[in-house]
Amino acid sequence: MFAITAARIDKDNPLDALGVGEHPDPVPPDGWTTVTVKAAALNHHDLFSLRGVGLSADKCPMVLGCDAAGLDEDGNPVIVHAVIGDADAGGGDETRDPRRSLLSEVHDGTFAEKVAVPRRNLIPKPDELSFEEAACLPTAWLTAYRMLFDKAGLEPGAPILVQGAGGGVTSALIRLAATSGYRVYATSRSETKRAKALELGAHEALESGARLPEKVDAVFDTVGAATWKHSLRALRPGGKIVTCGATSGDAPSAELTRVFFLQLQVIGSTMGSRDQLRRLVEFCARTGVRPEIDRVLPLARAAEGFRAMDQGDLFGKVVFTA
Template structure:
C-alpha cells in the first residue's frame, strides 16, 4: 500500500506492507486523513531513524477486516479514528498510558491502518469523508478546552487569539452553538471575514490595540494556543477572575508572567490536552445535534502529501487541510 512516512530525517511517499488485524484490531481502508500541526514537528522528534514510520493522527474510512475478538464493528462499517490512545473516561489529566496516534504507532497517512477496535467510532452520517477524516484531534482538543476545562456557558464571551487554525474553527462553532459571544483575532482581513461567516461576533486585527478594540467587552474565557506572542496580551483583556485555557504554543512556549498582577487579578490558568473517548463521543453528539460541519480549506491527494504539509506550514489556511485517500 502507499503511505506517507518519515525516515532518515526526510518525508517520502513509499510502499509499505499492508497491515493485518490482530485479535482485538480492525483494518480500516482509509478515505481521508486530516493534517495537524503536530504532524509537522514529528520529524525533529524522530530524528535520523531509518525505519519508515507512517505519520498522521486523524482519519476516516471503511472497515475492511476485523480480528476474531471484535464484536462492535463489522466489514463495511463507516468509521472515524480516535487518535487519543488509551484514554477512555473524562479525567483531570490524561492517564500515564495515554499517547497520540502517529508516533510511536503507525498513523493514518496511508491507504490502510490496523488499529484497536477501542479507537473507532461510527462516522456521523451527515459528514463527507474529508470532514469526518479531519475532525477528531482538533475538534476533541477544542471541545475539552472549551467545555471541560474552560467551563463555557451560555452568555459568556470567549476570546480566541488566532482565527485560522482547525481548532479555532471548531471553537467558534461550538461556542456559538452554546449561546456564547465569540471574539477572535487574525493578521489576515480575509480570515477575519471567514471567522465572522462561521459565527464569530467580532474579529479584530492581531496587531491592533486589543484593549482599545475591546473596550466595553467583558471577556470571561480566553483559549490560547499561540504562546508567548499573545499570552500576556490575552491576560490584559481578560476580566478579573476570568479563565485562560492553554492547549498549545505555536510561537515561543516560555512566557514571562507578572505574578503580582496575576494573583491580584484572581485569574485562573488552565492547561488542556486532547481529550478522552467519553468527551469525543459527547463532541460527536454535539456536532450531530447541531448538524455541524468541519471547515475544510484544501484537499490534496495522498500523492501530494508534501505539498499539503508545505501549505499547512505556511500558515495561510483557514480550517483543515486534508488528504484524500482511496477515492
C-alpha cells in the same frame, strides 16, 4: 500500501523529511483491527513530527497522521480516536494515561491506505457526516470541544476570546462557541482570516494584540509566547486562560503578579476522551455544524498540504483522501 511518512527527522527543513511511497501493510496485534482510510486530516502535530517533536529518529520511517475516517473490517463507516492509551490508567480518560501516545508517535498513523488501531478506538460515523468532515474531528475539533465545554465551564452568552483565528483548533472553537451562544472575539494578523472568522460566527474580529471592547471570561490560546501577554490582559478578574499549544514558543513571561492579583486561572487541555469524541460527533450530526475545510487533496499530493500549513496559508483543515 501507499503512505506518507516521516522518512527521517529534520529540525530545520521539515518538509525535506517527508516520505511519499510504499510502506508495509499494517499487521494488527491482539485487540487491534485495521481501517481502510477514506479521509485523513492534517494537524500541526504532523509538521512537528518531521522536526522530531514527539517522534524519535529511531522510529522512522513512521506513517504520519492522527485523524481518519474510513471503513472497518466489516465495511462499517467509522471514525478513529487518535489517543492510544488505557482509560483505566487515566481514571476513565485515555489522555491522562502517563503512557499514552498519539497515532504516528509509536504506532503508524493514518496517512496511508490502511491503519491499525485498537478496536476500542473506533466509533461509528453517522450518515450525516461525510468522510472528509468526520476526519477533521478527532484532534482539532475534539481539542476545541474539550477546551470550550469541559475546561472553560462557561454559560452560553459569556464573552470569550479566541487567539489566532485560522487554524484547525481555533476555527473549531469559533464555530462551536458561536453556535452555542457565546459572544466570540477572534484575533488574527490577516485581514482575510478575520473576515473568515466573522463568517464562522465571531461577534467581532480584531488585529492581533488589539484592545477588546470588553474584558472576557475566558481566552483560548493555542499560540503561546506571541499572544500570552495579550491573553492575560484581555481577562476580567477571575477569568481563565485555556491553553492547548504553543506554536510560537512555550516560554512567555508568566506575569504571576497579574495572575494572583486578579485571581486568574491557567488551565491546560490536551485532546479529548473517546466518550467526548462520541458526543462531539453527535453534536455535529444533530446541529448541522460542520468543520471548516480549507482544501481536499489526494494523498499523493500531501506535500502541498504540509507546505500550506508550514507557511500559514490556510483557514481550517487540510484533508487527504486515499
